[in-house]
Amino acid sequence: MNPLPVLVGKAVRIASRLRGGGSAFPGLVVERLDPGFMGRALSNLPYGVVVVSGTNGKTTTTKMVVELLEGQGLSVFTNRTGSNFTRGVAAALLGEVDWRGRLKADVAVLELDEAHAVHFVKLVPPRYSLLLNVLRDQLDRFGEIDATTRLLERIALATTGTVVLNREDPRVAGLASSVTAADVVYFGLDASLRSTFPNDDELRGAAGTAPASALPADVVLRSVDGNSAEFEVEGTTTRTDLRLRGVYNIFNAAAALAAARAVLGGTADNGRLFSSLAAVEPAFGRGESLVVDGQALELVLVKNPSGFRLGLKSFDPAGCATMIAINDNYADGRDMSWLWDVDFDSLGLSGVDVVSGVRAYDMALRLKYDDVRVGAVEPDITDALQQFIRGSDGRPKRIFCTYTAMLAVRRELSKITKVEVVS
């Protein structure tokens, strides 16, 4: 084996870090020089590779799976930088492998964007895959949600060990019928919680009327009460407090538990899984809490109708100052139609202090049609944020934002408060 591509890749990685450049570029270099690099580096891990994909919640769920497995004593490689494309994985590997391109880890847990996961699994068949959901997200990229389902199917088919599926999402649960080479396990919800998580087909139908799934689930989320939740595993129900915010994150905790249990097989220590879960902090921008002027400021990432609905449901607006920032860049989704499938009635009493982002006026127009009072509309995020903070002293603050709006908000906030830097 020629170690040169790895060494060149490592050098490029160091150089581009010094330059403060993009995190994926060295991955591109090593992919070009040595297309087999990633497959080799990941092929000999004792517990194999876990791929986490789906439209919503990948980052937080991946973080949970990693911490659950680390809590059981495993050394875990992951693409923590949030670069969930193949070359992002290659770039992250460059930082971890030795000069011969070998990775010292027990298992790799990788968040992969749906489209890139299909490319990745051709190079590296995963032993485990965790498929979360198919929600309407970036339809302008993938065309239709059925097309997204077919991407996830390719991941399921390439999986050699166990496929972990969301039994409450009919498109994801339906993948089980195509899986022949791997085992299938499910995570699920108590029937009483199903109306909280409507899939896209149910968005406008009567909520919660679909029949409860008869599929057996390895982990079931039984109840949620604030930041405390009950999970049923192997017939035992365990209550645990969580640092994660938002019901969607708590459902994804059930997903992460099921995936970790699949990886661990019979060796899982359930008690320790729950103590690890309780300690997981929210991922960057996913319901994370910052402090501004002595008041809590929460960032809630919203990307699609279901996510926005759940975000609104998870965080009580009473007494809180609210800002919404909507961009329409490629990573946000360019079509604004999705805003019309979210009900904003819950903001009707408190109103929205500031609406911002490239599509601030689309958002303000949406709120007008739900009779929600809007304090100010300011497309420029820097100006909007200053106005928001000035006008909301003494109140805790919450900002709902799309992906690139969140990056802009964080950039501005880092000038006035401590914000975790993600490199």
Add this chain to the structure above:
Amino acid sequence: MSDAPSAGALTKAPADPSKGSLRILQLYPREMNIYGDYGNVLVLKQRLAWRGYGAEILEHNAGDAFPDDVDLIVGGGGQDSGQVVIQDDLQAIASTLRRLAEDGTPMLLICGLYQLFGNFFRTQDGTVIPGIGVLDLETRGGTERLIGNVVARSDEFGEIHGYENHSGQTFLGDGLRPLATVLKGAGNNAEEHHEGARYRNIVGSYLHGSLLPKNPAIADFLLRTAAERKFGAFEDDGVDDSLAELAREHAAARPR
């Protein structure tokens, strides 16, 4: 800081609409509501409420009996799988829809149902999905998906702003007028630079966004037509559309 109007200034829908109610039928909301088509229904309902009219929102899903006395029909876009599910039901209610269309019932048809109100859809593999022939147009499955922001110009409604996302390419029959000329984007197909169709009181279009919020002229055409047919007049003190105007300006400045 802009001095945009406060949305809070508007009045809530009166509990007892003084001027009567329109019956608005949403076609197949379960299968054909993938791109925010509910937004179009909400806009119609609220613009009636702000003027003192009521709106009764009806749904027709596959297998339902078609309701009587429908004043306005809204149909949306769906996925290919949704179009298969509604196919038989749509044929079963086709003669009713044709009669209502010829009679002058205002209709808004977006994307998937716009296609199926035409003569047929020929998919890429040659399969022909019959339409219901209300609109003299045909659609052919294309290899390239037409996706992105659209600005089009109509003599009737002024500039139209929306977002298209379709692989079917639609061609109008000789007698059918397009809704608008495309200034940015593709529209009905990749060749002809026109978008949508206008026939009797029907507006057909590929545009999501949703269409009506940023194009209140189209919403008010549908409402006015329905109200005049039902009540003989449409009492309209106007609606403050300054936010829609700003949203249109910002949308127009976005890349394709």
